[in-house]
Amino acid sequence: MDLYEHQGKELLRQYGIETLEGIVASSPEEAREAAEKLGGTVAVKAQVLTGGRGKAGGIKVVKSPDEAREAAEAILGMDIRGHTVRRVLVEAGVAIASEMYLSITVDRGAKKALILFSTEGGVDIEEVAEHNPDAIARLHVDPLVGLLPYQVREIVFAAGLEGDTAKGLGRTLTNLYRAFEGSDASLVEINPLVVTEDGRVLALDAKVTVDNSSLYRHEDIAELHDVEAADPQEQRALEVGLQYVKLNGDVGILGNGAGLVMSTLDVVAQAGGEPANFCDVGGGADAEQISTALDIVTSNEQVKSVLFNIFGGITRGDEVARGLLSAIERTGIDLPIVVRLDGTNAEEGRQILAENTPKNVHTEETMLGAAERAVELARNGGR
Amino acid sequence: MAILVDDGTRLLVQGITGREGRFHTGRMIESETKVVAGVTPGKGGGDFEGVPIFDTVHEAARETGANASVIFVPPPFAADAIFESLDSGLSTVCCITEGVPVHDMLKVSDYIKMTEATLIGPNCPGVLSPGKSNVSIMPGDIFLPGNVGVVSRSGTLTYQVVNELTQRGIGQSTAVGIGGDPIIGTDFIEILKKFEADPETGCAVMIGEIGGNAEQLAAEYVQREMQTPVVAYIAGFTAPEGKTMGHAGAIVSGGESTAEAKSEALRRAGIRAATNPSEVAELVAEALGKA
Numbered sequence: 001m002d003l004y005e006h007q008g009k010e011l012l013r014q015y016g017i018e019t020l021e022g023i024v025a026s027s028p029e030e031a032r033e034a035a036e037k038l039g040g041t042v043a044v045k046a047q048v049l050t051g052g053r054g055k056a057g058g059i060k061v062v063k064s065p066d067e068a069r070e071a072a073e074a075i076l077g078m079d080i081r082g083h084t085v086r087r088v089l090v091e092a093g094v095a096i097a098s099e100m101y102l103s104i105t106v107d108r109g110a111k112k113a114l115i116l117f118s119t120e121g122g123v124d125i126e127e128v129a130e131h132n133p134d135a136i137a138r139l140h141v142d143p144l145v146g147l148l149p150y151q152v153r154e155i156v157f158a159a160g161l162e163g164d165t166a167k168g169l170g171r172t173l174t175n176l177y178r179a180f181e182g183s184d185a186s187l188v189e190i191n192p193l194v195v196t197e198d199g200r201v202l203a204l205d206a207k208v209t210v211d212n213s214s215l216y217r218h219e220d221i222a223e224l225h226d227v228e229a230a231d232p233q234e235q236r237a238l239e240v241g242l243q244y245v246k247l248n249g250d251v252g253i254l255g256n257g258a259g260l261v262m263s264t265l266d267v268v269a270q271a272g273g274e275p276a277n278f279c280d281v282g283g284g285a286d287a288e289q290i291s292t293a294l295d296i297v298t299s300n301e302q303v304k305s306v307l308f309n310i311f312g313g314i315t316r317g318d319e320v321a322r323g324l325l326s327a328i329e330r331t332g333i334d335l336p337i338v339v340r341l342d343g344t345n346a347e348e349g350r351q352i353l354a355e356n357t358p359k360n361v362h363t364e365e366t367m368l369g370a371a372e373r374a375v376e377l378a379r380n381g382g383r
Numbered sequence: 384m385a386i387l388v389d390d391g392t393r394l395l396v397q398g399i400t401g402r403e404g405r406f407h408t409g410r411m412i413e414s415e416t417k418v419v420a421g422v423t424p425g426k427g428g429g430d431f432e433g434v435p436i437f438d439t440v441h442e443a444a445r446e447t448g449a450n451a452s453v454i455f456v457p458p459p460f461a462a463d464a465i466f467e468s469l470d471s472g473l474s475t476v477c478c479i480t481e482g483v484p485v486h487d488m489l490k491v492s493d494y495i496k497m498t499e500a501t502l503i504g505p506n507c508p509g510v511l512s513p514g515k516s517n518v519s520i521m522p523g524d525i526f527l528p529g530n531v532g533v534v535s536r537s538g539t540l541t542y543q544v545v546n547e548l549t550q551r552g553i554g555q556s557t558a559v560g561i562g563g564d565p566i567i568g569t570d571f572i573e574i575l576k577k578f579e580a581d582p583e584t585g586c587a588v589m590i591g592e593i594g595g596n597a598e599q600l601a602a603e604y605v606q607r608e609m610q611t612p613v614v615a616y617i618a619g620f621t622a623p624e625g626k627t628m629g630h631a632g633a634i635v636s637g638g639e640s641t642a643e644a645k646s647e648a649l650r651r652a653g654i655r656a657a658t659n660p661s662e663v664a665e666l667v668a669e670a671l672g673k674a
Binding site: 106108109111112113142143144181184186211213214216217247255256257258259260262263265266267268269270275278282283284311312313314315342343344346366367368 | 403407410458459479481482483484485486487488489490492493494508519520521522525535536537538539540541542543546563565566590592593595596597600618619620621622658659660661
């Protein structure tokens, strides 16, 4: 789960990392009031769950409350990489001496936490990584031992800082690791981390991603989930434990297991069709979940046929068949549905379908055959 | 031979009394696995289909000589279950549970280096050596004993590929689902090494997907060290691009996480790469000279 900048900063503050004073505003007038309260130069920053907002014009530095209102007017409602801006963060200004980059992420290969630090902050860090890799210090942290003081010193010396500023960076890194561990984050990134002209070390931005699997032990963070920002169907899917992502084609796809569903999407594309969505009912889906999934997939107006590809392991074919039939009965879906069942209890599932086949349900033996059939049915008009 | 599990495997089921535990224990027994013990704290002394249930893994291992475990406990307790198995000296631990916190797995991965044990998963379908032992949730009836080793990050896609192989009359030595989580116990390379060393495995199939760069690392290993022919398949060419906020992930994997990048790396390493599950079986047949 990704946090907005203002939420990420709130979390970092809880761990003792310094940020600038800021106020969240959801209207131009609120932004004006916020600027007035903060006084002087302020930054008006779009709150979106994506990067690249600076380049998209989502950050404006202004000198008066009236200018802040104008900036908010321009930024609110803006579309940044498919994300609509619904709130801005109005933040106090500061005189900056230098900008750095600091992040902690999970290194899948090394199976450890990885600290990345660079004195070349505030810019496109991926570009730095590509063209000047030596400018980025990399440090693995052993999860059982934790971040060691000597590792903090290594980073501080690499930064070439001295005195209070060096201490400030050391403290920030120590606290950032505590935040990373304490909030079960898979990413905490500060870009830029700045040294102000009066020698303070401040987080000017915050990107925090918390591991979804750990949200059960972070109720405070789970509550931050922005229901409004999510696609309504994706949100509904999430609530019943399904993975659903809307795409642009007309063949609705439903399957179990991310790998098989991805493979199904690929095979549909190879058969000349275009997938309308990705929908993984997960392991052990029951009739109810299957029924909800079908409902979500077919609520997309573009869908002309549905491909149901289930290879049961933990998921059982009979449950799938019952879910499918109950969904059809309940919603009266008359779109062509191609079903391919294999694996655990597939025989029972096929039996259930054979006894009650509604006329819009077609069964196929193989995945390729099912994909071809679904593509053909979509091409012939569907609904 | 086979790898990881065989007819010497004496299996203990952690979470044997839960819904999934009961269902899959029954199926593992049906496919002739020696299930010697079950563990559910508080239910010790009972039994499930003749399998004695214990309160702790230590006790169960001591009483029954179990040497492997399979874990069906819910995510908040999964890491603890893994530690319990490791500390009880079991040599193969297979964690089926989906949704184990990543930070829990970071600690487990660190700890396991200090042991001799092999952890498969989490969020995986398990390990199955046809005709010998089934430590998995994989549907046993789609398998056929033979000499193709299968290793995969995905569960159901493994079944799909195995099914395609079996329908062509091509059997398997062992199928291993290593799991799809960011942090897993055992990666492609470690399994491929075992297949390379297994005289019974004449061809290996590697099934990957988008995310991370494990497939690229495996491709380098195959090119450098393996004599056994390898067929690979990557899923996710048309997968929606996940939204990523920060840049640290991209720097770590060097932008190599797409299906295209992975397939390209496989081709560069001279590995036969299939474009769909049926083609995997065709390429395996070719590699085995059975086409």
